[in-house]
Amino acid sequence: xxxxxxxxxxxxxxxxxxxxxxxxxxxxxxxxxxxxxxxxxxxxxxxxxxxxxxxxxxxxxxxxxxxxxxxxxxxxxxxxxxxxxxxxxxxxxxxxxxxxxxxxxxxxxxxxxxxxxxxxxxxxxxxxxxxxxxxxxxxxxxxxxxxxxxxxxxxxxxxxxxxxxxxxxxxxxxxxxxxxxxxxxxxxxxxxxxxxxxxxxxxxxxxxxxxxxxxxxxxxxxxxxxxxxxxxxxxxxxxxxxxxxxxxxxxxxxxxxxxxxxxxxxxxxxxxxxxxxxxxxxxxxxxxxxxxxxxxxxxxxxxxxxxxxxxxxxxxxxxxxxxxxxxxxxxxxxxxxxxxxxxxxxxxxxxxxxxxxxxxxxxxxxxxxxxxxxxxxxxxxxxxxxxxxxx
Amino acid sequence: xxxxxxxxxxxxxxxxxxxxxxxxxxxxxxxxxxxxxxxxxxxxxxxxxxxxxxxxxxxxxxxxxxxxxxxxxxxxxxxxxxxxxxxxxxxxxxxxx
Amino acid sequence: xxxxxxxxxxxxxxxxxxxxxxxxxxxxxxxxxxxxxxxxxxxxxxxxxxxxxxxxxxxxxxxxxxxxxxxxxxxxxxxxxxxxxxxxxxxxxxxxxxxxxxxxxxxxxxxxxxxxxxxxxxxxxxxxxxxxxxxxxxxxxxxxxxxxxxxxxxxxxxxxxxxxxxxxxxxxxxxxxxxxxxxxxxxxxxxxxxxxxxxxxxxxxxxxxxxxxxxxxxxxxxxxxxxxxxxxxxxxxxxxxxxxxxxxxxxxxxxxxxxxxxxxxxxxxxxxxxxxxxxxxxxxxxxxxxxxxxxxxxxxxxxxxxxxx
Numbered sequence: 001x002x003x004x005x006x007x008x009x010x011x012x013x014x015x016x017x018x019x020x021x022x023x024x025x026x027x028x029x030x031x032x033x034x035x036x037x038x039x040x041x042x043x044x045x046x047x048x049x050x051x052x053x054x055x056x057x058x059x060x061x062x063x064x065x066x067x068x069x070x071x072x073x074x075x076x077x078x079x080x081x082x083x084x085x086x087x088x089x090x091x092x093x094x095x096x097x098x099x100x101x102x103x104x105x106x107x108x109x110x111x112x113x114x115x116x117x118x119x120x121x122x123x124x125x126x127x128x129x130x131x132x133x134x135x136x137x138x139x140x141x142x143x144x145x146x147x148x149x150x151x152x153x154x155x156x157x158x159x160x161x162x163x164x165x166x167x168x169x170x171x172x173x174x175x176x177x178x179x180x181x182x183x184x185x186x187x188x189x190x191x192x193x194x195x196x197x198x199x200x201x202x203x204x205x206x207x208x209x210x211x212x213x214x215x216x217x218x219x220x221x222x223x224x225x226x227x228x229x230x231x232x233x234x235x236x237x238x239x240x241x242x243x244x245x246x247x248x249x250x251x252x253x254x255x256x257x258x259x260x261x262x263x264x265x266x267x268x269x270x271x272x273x274x275x276x277x278x279x280x281x282x283x284x285x286x287x288x289x290x291x292x293x294x295x296x297x298x299x300x301x302x303x304x305x306x307x308x309x310x311x312x313x314x315x316x317x318x319x320x321x322x323x324x325x326x327x328x329x330x331x332x333x334x335x336x337x338x339x340x341x342x343x344x345x346x347x348x349x350x351x352x353x354x355x356x357x358x359x360x361x362x363x364x365x366x367x368x369x370x371x372x373x374x375x376x377x378x379x380x381x382x383x384x385x386x387x388x389x390x391x
Numbered sequence: 392x393x394x395x396x397x398x399x400x401x402x403x404x405x406x407x408x409x410x411x412x413x414x415x416x417x418x419x420x421x422x423x424x425x426x427x428x429x430x431x432x433x434x435x436x437x438x439x440x441x442x443x444x445x446x447x448x449x450x451x452x453x454x455x456x457x458x459x460x461x462x463x464x465x466x467x468x469x470x471x472x473x474x475x476x477x478x479x480x481x482x483x484x485x486x487x488x
Numbered sequence: 489x490x491x492x493x494x495x496x497x498x499x500x501x502x503x504x505x506x507x508x509x510x511x512x513x514x515x516x517x518x519x520x521x522x523x524x525x526x527x528x529x530x531x532x533x534x535x536x537x538x539x540x541x542x543x544x545x546x547x548x549x550x551x552x553x554x555x556x557x558x559x560x561x562x563x564x565x566x567x568x569x570x571x572x573x574x575x576x577x578x579x580x581x582x583x584x585x586x587x588x589x590x591x592x593x594x595x596x597x598x599x600x601x602x603x604x605x606x607x608x609x610x611x612x613x614x615x616x617x618x619x620x621x622x623x624x625x626x627x628x629x630x631x632x633x634x635x636x637x638x639x640x641x642x643x644x645x646x647x648x649x650x651x652x653x654x655x656x657x658x659x660x661x662x663x664x665x666x667x668x669x670x671x672x673x674x675x676x677x678x679x680x681x682x683x684x685x686x687x688x689x690x691x692x693x694x695x696x697x698x699x700x701x702x703x704x705x706x707x708x709x710x711x712x713x714x715x716x717x718x719x720x721x722x723x724x725x726x727x728x729x730x731x732x733x734x735x736x737x738x739x740x741x742x743x744x745x746x747x748x749x750x751x752x753x754x755x756x757x758x759x760x761x762x763x764x765x766x767x768x769x770x771x772x773x774x775x776x777x778x779x780x781x782x783x784x785x786x787x788x789x790x791x792x793x794x795x796x797x
Contacts, residue, residue: 023582024571024574024578026574050578052578054574056570057607057608057610057614058608060564060567060608061567061570061607061608062567064564064567064571065570065571066571067571068535068558068567068571068574069571069574070575071572071575072572074575074578074579076571090561091561091564094560094561098407099406160406160407197406198406198409200533200556200557200572201586202531202532202586202590203588204556205413205553205554205556205557206409206413206556207409207557207558208407208409208558210546210550211542211559212396212408213396215396216396219403220401220404226401396548396549399549410546413553414495414506414554415549415550415551416506416509417506417507417508417552418508419508419509419510419550421507421509421510424513444685445682445683447516447518447522448507448508448518449498449503449505449507450494452494452498453497464494465494465508467513468718469514469515469711470718471719471720474720483719
């Protein structure tokens with residue numbers, strides 16, 4: 001029977017790892033992920049979680065240990081944030097190219113410099129080419145549910161890719177919220193035991209990580225690219241099955257009042273909840289606005305996204321990472337790329353804010369809509385503006 | 392017999408670029424690397440096996456009479472076997488082409 | 489003789505590392521690795537660092553390995569091995585995984601052990617994983633073109649410590665990696681060379697039996713990088729041991745022992761004259777090195793006391 005629990009997003013993630021009967025956790029503490037690893041350590045110490053917790057000496061070693069553990073067929077989890085995600089950067093590519101079903105929860109955090117331990121998406125965006133399945137949870141319930149689903153998706157024989165579950169640093173990791181925590185009985189057989197098809201085993205010796213010279217590297221990479229783009233069906237199936245069992249429904253693109261919206265805000269993460277409040281307020285005032293939440297970031301759900309913004313004349317993106325020399329931030333670039341050349345493609349502008357823990361209130365989202373409208377009405381050629389930054 | 396790397400299409404690539412056939416690199420002929428080769432004088436050989444122990448490939452195995460012989464398909468001609476042979480039974484000879 | 493016969497005969501003799509690999513002609517390191525694998529047996533999983541041994545044995549889509557083998561990166565082989573060990577342990581508790589006992593082995597060169605991988609090695613040793621770490625020391629970053637490492641001996645010329653008007657080559661002293669490993673309070677360390685195969689096999693077997701981390705340091709001559717003839721790899725190992733440059737010993741639960749005690753050290757010139765990387769050194773510098781080697785061996789002797797075999 002599910003309990004209604006008050007907990008931080010971090011603890012919700014830890015509960016999901018416990019319920020999944022994870023075999024190995026290899027992690028290094030870094031703010032704001034620390035509560036996840038601390039709670040998991042307590043669970044191991046008390047025997048609630050029967051896992052081997054490898055207290056690695058850096059994040060690079062955390063992901064490396066995950067490679068080894070996953071390669072022998074053990075259900076493997078890790079967690080990190082910000083600088084930690086950067087430190088393990090090169091290893092992320094291997095987890096994907098070696099097709100190892102590692103699950104990682106990331107408490108998205110700003111990147112140095114200057115040093116800032118608070119939330120934004122710059123760490124997440126820096127990993128978009130690594131080949132992981134990546135999606136976002138906006139509150140404690142979502143990150144609990146999505147972490148559970150992550151094991152099922154990653155380990156599915158039609159997938160075999162690592163999965164990153166993102167949550168906003170502090171805004172989700174450290175905010176206490178109520179969520180429904182199912183017990184083992186209610187979980188039932190939703191998450192079967194892991195059955196990795198190619199484990200390292202002396203009874204069936206294989207070689208993992210052979211080197212590929214120019215004559216064959218491209219073929220290896222194309223095979224991986226095709227494979228990761230083929231995971232959409234399984235991701236949706238797992239989420240649909242979860243929805244049937246637990247009546248909480250997740251989709252790659254989720255919409256809020258977009259059916260007849262003329263201007264649509266596209267955004268990722270917990271600040272969507274502020275944006276939704278703003279959308280509701282503006283709708284009361286008669287403005288035809290709507291919100292599209294990108295939940296599945298990689299592989300990008302191209303068709304679902306195009307469908308979601310079909311009615312809009314204007315699309316405005318809000319994102320939480322800077323580009324430093326690019327034409328627009330990473331989310332806007334993805335949106336523009338998705339919509340370029342489509343029939344009736346909307347006008348697009350974007351805003352970058354919420355950096356390094358800087359909050360965005362519903363009022364600020366209303367102001368964002370107002371400024372976006374001005375840009376569209378005056379046909380200003382503005383790729384992006386910062387919002388909430390003192391001029 | 393494994394396909395050569397330049398023959399593989401992207402569809403041939405196994406999941407994770409895993410190599411499933413153990414030891415299949417032994418199809419590769421390293422013997423054509425050499426410019427000199429070992430020649431065994433069986434009259435001097437005492438079948439001690441030291442040459443076999445110190446061959447880096449390893450490509451020295453016993454023939455039907457128990458003499459340790461280099462498999463020229465693999466032998467790179469390093470000469471360690473000749474250097475180490477306690478009976479000087481192996482001579483390194485430049486190869487004619 | 490047909491190739492297939494050779495492979496079968498080698499397999500029957502217990503060889504695990506097969507010919508057809510791309511190691512240089514006369515490579516001492518691949519010979520060492522062949523001996524290590526034979527002593528380990530087939531119930532192993534190897535985590536291998538980027539380097540010579542990895543490159544020569546795994547050109548996709550082929551492999552020289554007859555045991556399960558994973559190569560990840562250059563500096564994380566000890567971390568990957570930690571994951572393998574913990575994964576197997578967790579699965580075994582739940583009744584999953586291979587039914588037999590499996591020895592987890594991490595292999596790396598001196599680059600991935602002394603330098604870029606030192607951190608992950610230190611972490612793995614401190615955590616006390618039940619695994620064997622084998623360092624194949626050819627005293628430089630050989631795979632990338634003979635660059636210096638912190639295992640390159642004083643006075644050696646490499647491409648990044650080249651002899652020049654203002655340089656005699658490497659000016660730093662080689663790190664004492666076995667002692668660094670021992671500082672982690674691990675139950676077993678040993679030094680080996682492929683010229684002493686019985687000694688090497690004994691040590692590998694001991695490492696397998698002892699629970700906890702074992703660190704094995706294997707002297708691995710590199711004809712290409714050291715500038716020697718292709719047939720002297722074994723001779724170099726013998727001379728390295730007999731001149732005291734590479735003491736052959738072990739430390740079992742804190743007790744040091746020399747497994748080959750050299751009563752009368754051979755002159756270091758015998759060892760160095762075979763190698764072009766030392767050719768440029770003046771008599772003064774060689775005398776200096778000779779004194780250092782004698783001093784160091786005296787310290788090793790005094791630490792060891794008891795002589796095995």
